[in-house]
Amino acid sequence: MRGAFMKEPKRKRGIYLIPNLLTTGNLFSGLFSILAVFNANYVAAAVAILVAVVFDMLDGKSARLMNSTSQFGVEYDSLADLVSFGVAPGLLIYSWALSSHGMLGSAVMFAFVACGALRLARYNVMVANSESKYFTGLPIPAAASVIATLVVFDHHIVRMGAEVKPLLILIMTLALAFLMVSTIKYRSFKDLKFRGGHHFNYLVWAILTLMLVVAWPQVMLFVLFAGYAVSGTIEKAVSLIARAFGRRGSLGSDQPVPETKE
Secondary structure, X not given: OHHHHHHHHHHHHXXXXXXXXXXXXXXXXXXXXXXXXXXXXXXXXXXXXXXXXXXXXXXXXXHHHXXXXXXXXHHHHHHHHHHHHXXXXXXXXXXXXXXXXXXXXXXXXXXXXXXXXXXXXXXXXXXXXXXXXXXXXOOHHHHHXXXXXXXXXXXXHHOOOOOOHHHHHHHXXXXXXXXXXXXXXXXXXOOOOOOOOOHHHHHHHHHHHHHHHHHOHHHHHHHHHHHHHHXXXXXXXXXXXXXXXXXXXXXXXXXXXXXXXX
């Protein structure tokens, strides 16, 4: 019996080690991205951010599957996320497109990093009370992924000119910073449940999407992450329009109907 009790802490330490090792992989990828930016290797920096996203997804999944979540893991994950999805994409976007704006470019980069830090702090405070189906504000890994996939998309497909790129990226970076600290709801897909009878259709769409990503990763990854970034605003606009029409309809139905003379 004593030997069994002695082995239990070791098993628990092993379980807690796996998510934290994956978080360390996230942090390492973010630091590698920063070093790549210093060497002006922007594509490698963007790919490293995407690798950090994969590590970030895996550490959360492993912690939930092993029931090994802890306050230490939450804080460590947030610190790694700030480096990989705040500082790294901020430096990447500044060196790649915003440096020509001078102090304005520096201010926009700071706004992105600061809003990312605020987003992480708010998430840590609200994580116990927030709905698992939705995030409040654009998650910082998604915002960083938009920047990273845009760099890859531009390098392989578009090649924006020096006249267009700085202004376009400045507006996009400010928009991402605003979306991170906004109260717009974004689907988390953590507790994703499919309706019965529609599994085959979902499987077909998933296979088609995977085929497109494999065939054109430079295009489709940017389309997917950018689509997710705007999905929250679209759902918010649709709900506001539906609510406005609903109020108008209810007001119209409350008005008395004039009597007609026979």
